[in-house]
Amino acid sequence: MQTILSVVDQGLPQSLDKLFEILRIPSVSADPAYVHECRNAANWFKNYLESFNFTTKICETEGHPIVLAQELSATNAPHILFYGHYDVQPVDPIELWKIPPFEPCLRKDSEGREIIHGRGSSDDKGQILTFLEACRRIYQQTGQFPVRITVILEGEEESGGEHLPGFLAEQKANLHPDMAFICDTDMATPDVPAITAMVRGLVGEEVTIYAANRDLHSGLYGNAARNPIQVLAEIITSLRDDQGRVTVPDFYEGVPEIPVDIRTKWQEIGKTNDNLLTPIGLKEPAGEKQFNAIEQTWCRPSCEINGISGGYEGAGFKTVIPAKATAKISFRLVGKQDPIKIRKNFRDFVSNIIPKDSTVEFESHGASRAGMVSLDGPVLETVCNALKDEWNCETAIVGSGGAIPVVNDLQKIFGIESFLVGFANVDDCIHSPNEKYNLRSFHKGIRSWVRILYALQEVKL
Amino acid sequence: MQTILSVVDQGLPQSLDKLFEILRIPSVSADPAYVHECRNAANWFKNYLESFNFTTKICETEGHPIVLAQELSATNAPHILFYGHYDVQPVDPIELWKIPPFEPCLRKDSEGREIIHGRGSSDDKGQILTFLEACRRIYQQTGQFPVRITVILEGEEESGGEHLPGFLAEQKANLHPDMAFICDTDMATPDVPAITAMVRGLVGEEVTIYAANRDLHSGLYGNAARNPIQVLAEIITSLRDDQGRVTVPDFYEGVPEIPVDIRTKWQEIGKTNDNLLTPIGLKEPAGEKQFNAIEQTWCRPSCEINGISGGYEGAGFKTVIPAKATAKISFRLVGKQDPIKIRKNFRDFVSNIIPKDSTVEFESHGASRAGMVSLDGPVLETVCNALKDEWNCETAIVGSGGAIPVVNDLQKIFGIESFLVGFANVDDCIHSPNEKYNLRSFHKGIRSWVRILYALQEVKL
Structure with missing residues (x-):
């Protein structure tokens, strides 16, 4: 595994090239004007996944197509389902973008951090590629995978996600995953990895x-x-x-009521009003008066x-x-x-x-509906440990205000839990002008998935 | 005068041609994209006014230019100032126009009336041309005018009218009108002419x-x-x-309180809730509960x-x-x-x-500020009688909900009263898609002004 991590480090420029390719495709799903670009994005992922041995097909829906890809040769190892979305938010107000939204590039922010610029860099193309680049590097080095993997990439997450539940229901007979992973959430802080256990x-x-x-x-x-x-x-x-x-x-x-110990833990990792509101220029939570800003967005x-x-x-x-x-x-x-x-x-x-x-x-x-992951069981512990190895600190269990409806569908249709492991940051400006993704998130995100995939090989279900 | 009225009747198609010429110019003052079209409209009026002996110039402002035209040869006769605006409202929602807004034409409405279609046909180009076509026919037949006439046409009435007061103030030393006439208001009903004495x-x-x-x-x-x-x-x-x-x-x-006799008179000429609201698909006045729809719009x-x-x-x-x-x-x-x-x-x-x-x-x-015309004095009576001759019924004294700020400026700067004589109708869809002006209003409007201009010749001030 250490060899693979070195390859990830040395190959980072090539991983970035791959990301820039897909960021250049303006796959805005909410606007009918971009219907062909959504299909282009799906086709790009098909070709990309096939290049590291995934059997891939474009599945038609009444809306944008869904990419279904599988590599199931690791017999007896757990079968994980990875979900992501290749569509992005509209870009207006376009005049506020410092660099055009579909011209990805690497630049430094005001604090000297290297960031990846572009619509979708964080939500969700950049996050998807942390997982898939990990898979690509593993296959390049070893010619095989430590676990069985099914990848599902939809094109309507930003526009209602109308056709995904029907598609998943159709796959129920063919697909028997043991658990799901989704990379569409934030870290607790830029240094502390997180698993999101509550999604609105x-x-x-x-x-x-x-x-x-x-x-x-x-x-x-x-x-x-x-x-x-x-x-x-x-x-x-x-x-x-x-x-x-x-x-x-x-x-x-x-x-539900929020357990007191959970509220306390969030305060311990610095999740307060200031933490959420100061970066956006605000001071006072605008919602229910008896809850702070983190509580208002994560679990109210x-x-x-x-x-x-x-x-x-x-x-x-x-x-x-x-x-x-x-x-x-x-x-x-x-x-x-x-x-x-x-x-x-x-x-x-x-x-x-x-x-x-x-x-x-x-x-x-x-x-x-809202989604909730159970906080015990071997998978959560395994993933937390793998993340700890990469980031050198305890993994935080957090909530997220954003809806990831698929969590609920996967529970209902396949009876499996979804583990939300994301490397985005609260200042990534998703859904806003000047969306970005930290280069550190992209790099260590790929490394994290290499660790997680090998760790999952050993999990006893 | 009867000869001139006959010429008006026989020349109606040519008068319509003139109107269609100016209606084709999209002089939307609120939208900077149409700044050149506003100037085109001003230039059109300059050429047109010069064709019947008016000395005309385009006066620059920091916004759209103002057309100033004079024919003062009728020494000793009263000097009237006619005000109008050559700019029009924006046309959106454009998709609701049955015929494009700047392609004027004559057509029949659902009740078989002949109507003039186009943005500005009623507000205010069509109304302006009732006055100016009357002038043109009088000059063509007689080579002179019964009164002295100053015409001021501004280009910002629909977008704040910011520069008109300053322009009028500059003209104070040169210009000594006895009274003003404005043709930018409605009739009481399609058969009953009106002078608007209250403007919000x-x-x-x-x-x-x-x-x-x-x-x-x-x-x-x-x-x-x-x-x-x-x-x-x-x-x-x-x-x-x-x-x-x-x-x-x-x-x-x-x-101010509304005098009881005025409220009663309005009900007598059928000015009730239904009269205003039924044509627009509504039933109940939405404003102050103790007033009916006419009162709410005319004097509240x-x-x-x-x-x-x-x-x-x-x-x-x-x-x-x-x-x-x-x-x-x-x-x-x-x-x-x-x-x-x-x-x-x-x-x-x-x-x-x-x-x-x-x-x-x-x-x-x-x-x-709101404008108010005094209800006694020789001019009001003279105009009422001239209108009565044309329309064969008493002229109604009414209010208007719309602002005509110039009424106030003319009072303040020149110390003169403005007589609001208009031939529009409540269903003309001004400011809305499918604006129209009844052909009957245009025709009898021209005839009315011929009568008024000759009647004013005799007024003792």
Whole structure:
């Protein structure tokens, strides 16, 4: 294994070249304009995986295709499923990117750290390649793998992930993995590796309010005509009370208490308000008043407005009352909160409070339950130890505010647990302009997976 | 005069050709992309006015130019100032136009009326040309004018009208008009001509809320990070109370009571809730509960949200918390409400209620007081009678919800009253897709001005 780690070190420039190749493909899944680029990204992964002995196929869905790759020659060794997503977030506001989003490069940040620039560098292409480059180096040196590996790369993680559960269900008869690994999460700090044991679920909703049958002159009609922007603002306002709690009926049903010892441990590794908020220029947690920022994002549910649009948005001023206004609203879920029930209760809530002369239309944008990994068992210990060997410190068990719906699907369909081992950092600007991935994360991430894969060979299930 | 009216009738197709020429120029003043088209429109009017003996010049401002034209040979006759605006509103949402906005044409509506299609056909190019075509026909037939005439056409009425007051102030020494006429308002009904005696003022404000120093992933930060869209929604909600009243401190200072006899007269000519709201698909006035829709729009002040924008507005879904969100907000003023004071109170109000971790920036988009014309005096009677001759019914004295700031400026700078005589109709879709102007308004509008101009010749001031 030490030889392989040396090869990883010496081959880092070539690993980076591979990463830059895939970062140049603008596989934005939410925007129909990039549908062909998503397929290009899938094809790139197919060719890449085949180059180190994976049997790979592009599986069609009604949306973007899914890459399924397997190397199962390590008979009797555990069978791990690695999940990642080759799609990326949209890039707007494009004007805030210092370097174009799909022109990856290595540069130094203000603190002198080497960072990999580009949309997808952290979320999730860079993280995927820590795992796959580990596999490639192992195969190059040894011609075989220590465990059986199935790789599934989807193209709709950033746009609802609608077709993945159906695909996984279809694979149930053919695929018998023992556990899953996902590399789409953060480290505890830039020096402390982490396994994410709690992941929030998501309900995405688009709400459109209609009033008059056309846009109106706000002088001629203002006061008398119902204004859909005003109605939408009132809906948004009514979704939270003055304690920061979400007001949708029964919203907190299934939300667990946070164990005191877990809260204490997080404070010990420096996970406080400042830790989360200072880097983004904020000071005070905006959610439920009795929880700190880490608790609010890792293990409390939430309601966020992700976009709003209505009336005249161009330069200057237009005295219009628009015929409609739209907001994109998401709920983050924890514990046993039921996304289907929350969607229904939200829609009923809105439909009941809108005033006369307004109507509402809803559009769904994904629904997933929260995920939770059990904290005992041999795999978790094995992985923690492998990470400790690489990073020279204890591995932290943490939560994540972001939804990784696949965790729940894998549990439901294959009955397996997912281990979320990621090397991203909180300042990676995922979903924002100037997304980056630390070169150190990429390098030591590859090394970490080499260690984990060999350690898993020995695990008794 | 009868000969001239006949010439107007026979020459209507040629008058329409002139109108179509100017309607083809997309002089959208709010959008910097159309700056050259605004100049093209000004130049078109210069050439046109010179063709019937007006001495004309293009006066530069720091914004769009102003057209100043004079024909003062009718010594001893009254000197009237005619004001209009050659700029038009933006055309979005462009996809709702049945015919492109700058391809004017004559067509029949669903009730069989002939209508003139195109952005600016009613607001204000078509209305301007009722006056100017009357002038052109009078000059063609007689080689002279019954009164002295100054024409001022500005290019920023739809985008704040910032430079007009300064221009008028500069003209004060050279220009000594006795009264002003403006053709930018509606008839009482398609059969009943109207003079608009009350016009609301306007304060336009753009409000931008900032929170985090960049866009954030709403999973990783949602709950804990202040969301500017949420803050903006709460501001908008707090601008009105549950009785529909505007909550900005001292907002109603200077708002006059509506005389009971005026309210009664409006009901007599059918100005009720249904009259205003039914054509736009609404039923119930959305403003202050104790006033009907006509009262709310003609003589009560108001606050409207004209545009809102923030976060991801494209197709699909993006789980982002944006770094900022913006709304365009306007106040309509009546009576003696002070726009400067209201702007200040509004800004203080917002600055005081925004939560921690958010900041606000304001941008001004125009400010004007309400206008009010005195209801006695020889000019009003003369004009009413001239209109009665053309339309065969009493002229209605009405209010208008829309701001025509120039009324106030003309009063202040020249000490003159403005008579708002317009031939538009409430269903003209000004500021909306599919703007139109009734051919009957255009035709009888020209005839009305011929009558008014000859009648004014005799007025003793």
